[in-house]
Amino acid sequence: MAKKEFPSNMNSMWRYSQLLPVKSPSCVISLGEGWTPLLLSRRLGKHIGLRMLRIKDEAQNPTTSFKDRGLCAAVSRHFELGAKAIALPSAGNAAVSASAYAAAAGLQAHIFMPNDTPEPFFHQCELFGAETTRVEGTISDAGKTMRELKGDWTDLSTTKEPYRVDGKKTLGFEISEQMGWSVPDAIICPTGGGTAIIGIWRAFDELEAIGLIGSERPRMYAAQSGGCAPIVRAIEKGTDDIEAWENGETEALGLRVPSPFAGRLILHSIRNSGGGAVAVAEQEIEPTRRTASKLEGLDICPETAVGICGLRNLIESGTIDYDEDVVLINTGSGARYSNFR
Ligand SMILES: Cc1ncc(COP(=O)(O)O)c(C=O)c1O
Structure with a gap:
């Protein structure tokens, strides 16, 4: 090339x-x-x-x-592969980014964030139509809660896809x-x-x-x-x-x-x-x-x-x-x- x-x-x-x-x-x-x-x-x-x-x-x-780069690529590719919903645990920025790209793709986003994440992150995810869950602890705990739920979604956790x-x-x-x-x-x-x-x-x-x-x-x-x-x-x-x-x-x-x-x-x-x-x-x-x-x-x-x-x-x-x-x-x-x- x-x-x-x-x-x-x-x-x-x-x-x-x-x-x-x-x-x-x-x-x-x-x-x-x-x-x-x-x-x-x-x-x-x-x-x-x-x-x-x-x-x-x-x-x-x-x-x-910078989360937009990864989440744009991931949401686009999973959309292409037929995903209907996505989920991820996040410390904040990845959540907003995933919510925005999911909204643009017409996919439902399920977001799991530590409950001490600043409120503007929750507000923006919700504005983009994401379903947000507050979890006690860190992003690792948020990921654990998400996986226990075994929802019908594509898991976009960091480096798991x-x-x-x-x-x-x-x-x-x-x-x-x-x-x-x-x-x-x-x-x-x-x-x-x-x-x-x-x-x-x-x-x-x-x-x-x-x-x-x-x-x-x-x-x-x-x-x-x-x-x-x-x-x-x-x-x-x-x-x-x-x-x-x-x-x-x-x-x-x-x-x-x-x-x-x-x-x-x-x-x-x-x-x-x-x-x-x-x-x-x-x-x-x-x-x-x-x-x-x-x-x-x-x-x-x-x-x-x-x-x-x-x-x-x-x-x-x-x-x-x-x-x-x-x-x-x-x-x-x-x-x-x-x-x-
Ligand atoms: C502003 C900012 N910088 C750095 C990082 C760390 O990025 P990574 O988890 O890809 O190492 C994050 C992750 O949430 C972030 O929001």
């Missing part, structure tokens, strides 16, 4: 439809997701000690988070295309269930297979809160699997994933890239969020604040150099986290 075969006038992730799982164009349930800007940071990068920081601004997706990761690959395609079919030195991503880390890493292999890039790869870094850091612990201990984190608590609710289902794939992506995982102090999240929002003019969510703190820790420890070309994934908008203001 030649570069010119990606339609340059298609400003959504479906410019890569040849590399995505939906066969029939009429089954693509698009709300305009993807092809988000790769912003050149004017002030935040310098503030934390970098010459060049780029921010992949996923808050500019239709429902304001293949298409959400397929959608997330487009983040890697875009970063590379927006950099002139090259790759940065490092990518830092706030990580919970790990679909983005897995998807982005896979994207570079696909781009190499079709001759768009060579064997160069970025180092991939996962950032987590010290209040729930099972990936960081597994990387530090050198284990093959991710052991469940007991009583995980963090303000960055999307990162409160005590036991990521695709543990081995996450660890494989990080280790093969030569990157790592970094934990940040919980009390730094809110101040970082405020400082970064002021410096960059973006409404930074707690998860991205974890990514920024993690990046600063990696710079301070000498793991990332001042001169390196770094991409931070701004995974979503902070606007729905109003409970915490």
Whole structure:
């Protein structure tokens, strides 16, 4: 496949439809997701000690988070396969995204969220016609409740079906295309269930297979809160699997994933890239969020604040150099986290 075969006038992730799982164009349930800007940071990068920081601004997706990529691909493909209803446990953003795409496809969405999820997430899901269930505990407990019900639906839980990761690959395609079919030195991503880390890493292999890039790869870094850091612990201990984190608590609710289902794939992506995982102090999240929002003019969510703190820790420890070309994934908008203001 030649570069010119990606339609340059298609400003959504479906410019890569040849590399995505939906066969029939009429089954693509698009709300305009993807092809988000790769912003050149004017002030935040310098503030934390970098010459060049780029921010992949996923808050500019239709429902304001990077979850739209995976859920657009998954809802479209399951719609094509004949699904009538979908269900998933979520920390918030994936729920809103799934509800929106299910609405557009005419499918019933069943959403299971921890009951301390900020109210705006529930309101938006309900606005899109989803049936919401509040569950005591974390996303793992929400998943358990959902599975016990054994409803007549397609389970879209993180990494339990293949298409959400397929959608997330487009983040890697875009970063590379927006950099002139090259790759940065490092990518830092706030990580919970790990679909983005897995998807982005896979994207570079696909781009190499079709001759768009060579064997160069970025180092991939996962950032987590010290209040729930099972990936960081597994990387530090050198284990093959991710052991469940007991009583995980963090303000960055999307990162409160005590036991990521695709543990081995996450660890494989990080280790093969030569990157790592970094934990940040919980009390730094809110101040970082405020400082970064002021410096960059973006409404930074707690998860991205974890990514920024993690990046600063990696710079301070000498793991990332001042001169390196770094991409931070701004995974979503902070606007729905109003409970915490
Ligand atoms: C804003 C935000 N960032 C990061 C994450 C973590 O994403 P993943 O579970 O794909 O690692 C989430 C998950 O809910 C999220 O909502």
